Amino acid sequence: MNSVSDSQHWLQSLIKAAIGGDVLTEEGGGFVAVMAQSNPHIRQDIPSAFEMYTLLDHFLSSSTISVLPRDEVIADLAPSILVDQKAERVIALISIPQMQLELIAFWLSEGLRSQTVKNMPGILAMPFSIEVRDGVQHLIPEWFAAFYVDGNPEHCVPILALKSVTCDDRFGDWVSIALERMHHFNLPCTLASDAVKKATQSSHKPSGYANS
Known part of the structure; x- marks a missing residue:
């Protein structure tokens, strides 16, 4: 992309293609229409997928569009849209005020079990992949998202976005x-991954291991 404006228009066209058409008549449209023609479990994920698309579209006009780092972890979780077209990745980082997650991203928040976490301020990270089929690019929402409590990179809470x-x-x-x-x-x-690994290792210890 040659400019921020080019990136914005490119993403808007991909979003329009993904959510266009009529999911009831199954005519036209992109990824959402494909979901509508799938099994009942996948169809139940349409609200979450649609929400991810519309949130990305909404914040495109008000967020900074930057290049997604290729070989390093994102250090600054400031609200923005990060794009790496060559690696076919897009991330929307959205600022969530206290007590607002369920109002801004209702369907995604359903993937969080803790009401305490839902009530906290933070950054919502929504990743998308770009897939090319028959020479046409398609913007596909990932099946997960992440919530960073207080915008802290060390406080990552995974969200199950597409439950199917x-x-x-x-x-x-x-x-x-x-x-x-x-x-x-x-x-x-990193900290969330380490915690899961420790919990997994602990659960695999043989009975009486702690007392040996």
């Missing part, structure tokens, strides 16, 4: 998989 993935046995421990996937987007999650 749990129907796949490979996603039994979706939190661990989400944290691994976050590395692809250079999202900070």
Whole structure:
């Protein structure tokens, strides 16, 4: 992209293509229309996917559009839209005031169990991938998001955005998989990953191990 304006228009066109069409008649449209033609579990994720698209579209006009770091973890979680077209990645970082997460991102907030966390201020990170099919680019929301309490990179809370993935046995421990996937987007999650690894190792210790 040659300019911020080019990036904005490019993303807007991808969003329009993804949510266009009629999901009831299954005519036209992109990814959302594909979801509408899928099984009931995937169709139940349409509100969350649509919300991710519309939030990205809404904040495109008011957020700084920057280049997503290629080989380093995102150090500054300031509200912005991060784009890496070559690596086919997009991240929306959205500022969430206290007690506002459920008002701004209702469907995504359903993926958080803790009401205490939902009430906290922070940064909501929504990752998207760009897939090319038959020479056409498609903007696809990832099945997870992340909430950084108080905007602190060390306080990462994964969010299950598209719940239908749990129907796949490979996603039994979706939190661990989400944290691994976050590395692809250079999202900070080291402390959360370490905590999950320690908990997993502890659960695999044989009975009586602590007393040996």
